Amino acid sequence: MYNEDDLSVIESEEQLISSPDPLESEELESQTPPPDPEAMLRLLTSSETPQRMLAARAFCELRDERAIPHLIRLLTDVCPLVRVSAAYALGRNTSPDAVEPLIAALNNDWNGYVRKGVVWALGNCRDRRSLRPLIHALKTDISAVRLWAASSLAQVAKLEYEDIIAAIPPAIEALRRDPVAAIRSNCAWSIGQLCRELPLNVIYATAIDALLEALVEDEDLGVKEDAKAALLKVGDPRGLQMIEDLELEGLI
Numbered sequence: 001m002y003n004e005d006d007l008s009v010i011e012s013e014e015q016l017i018s019s020p021d022p023l024e025s026e027e028l029e030s031q032t033p034p035p036d037p038e039a040m041l042r043l044l045t046s047s048e049t050p051q052r053m054l055a056a057r058a059f060c061e062l063r064d065e066r067a068i069p070h071l072i073r074l075l076t077d078v079c080p081l082v083r084v085s086a087a088y089a090l091g092r093n094t095s096p097d098a099v100e101p102l103i104a105a106l107n108n109d110w111n112g113y114v115r116k117g118v119v120w121a122l123g124n125c126r127d128r129r130s131l132r133p134l135i136h137a138l139k140t141d142i143s144a145v146r147l148w149a150a151s152s153l154a155q156v157a158k159l160e161y162e163d164i165i166a167a168i169p170p171a172i173e174a175l176r177r178d179p180v181a182a183i184r185s186n187c188a189w190s191i192g193q194l195c196r197e198l199p200l201n202v203i204y205a206t207a208i209d210a211l212l213e214a215l216v217e218d219e220d221l222g223v224k225e226d227a228k229a230a231l232l233k234v235g236d237p238r239g240l241q242m243i244e245d246l247e248l249e250g251l252i
Helices: 014-020 025-031 039-045 049-058 065-074 080-092 096-108 110-126 128-140 143-159 161-177 183-193 202-217 221-233 235-249
Strands: none
Touching: 039 065, 039 235, 049 080, 065 080, 065 096, 065 235, 080 096, 080 110, 080 235, 096 110, 096 128, 096 183, 110 128, 110 143, 110 235, 128 143, 128 161, 143 183, 161 183, 183 202, 183 221, 202 221, 221 235
16 A cells, blocks of 8 residues: 655664654753744745744644644645654644544555654544544554554544444454564553453453463563553453462563
8 A cells, every 4th residue: 555665764664663753752842942833833834845844843842723724734745754743743733623634644645654643643632533544554554653553542442432342353463463562562551441441241351361362472571561561450350360370480
């Protein structure tokens, strides 16, 4: 679906997974004065690409409803760096009006950085319309996008019971089969979050089984730790007993 050979701003999927994102540095925000909202609003419609990018990045920090229509428009900007900044900014300046344009960007944008930002924004929007596109991304997209789709899925699906039961099977499948350990870890976290919203039924039991399976069988220690943490937060008696037994045997 996506032509990864055309990713002119991406060297590898490994780079994309590990690359810093503009919203991750709280320390940076605290050390620099916030941009002027009025000036940044004007630059969102600039004819100069660097100015549009600067303004879109500013709204990764600023919250202003007036920026939302412009940020939505910038999701289709010719420059991928503008598009990715607009996606992150819409994750801070959430709006129901942005959900469909974000979904369109997830489905159509060739750039992995952009799609990565889009799935983060969709998770923050917490809108049910995002559920199916996020499930599709978790199943089919490149590893960096799957990584964030796994965690965004829990943010969206936990809102409604029918969404939880739709989200858990693909999360279990990715927990069992995704070749990237970090994605499996995010799936373990998401499954734990969703289990906390479920009654004690067959779907709940299947999800706990998947976490126990990851705890015992996954080859990656990080995945094991995240599965253990998920089980502890859920507080399932079967999970707690398994953790106790494995700790007594020195296996975890």
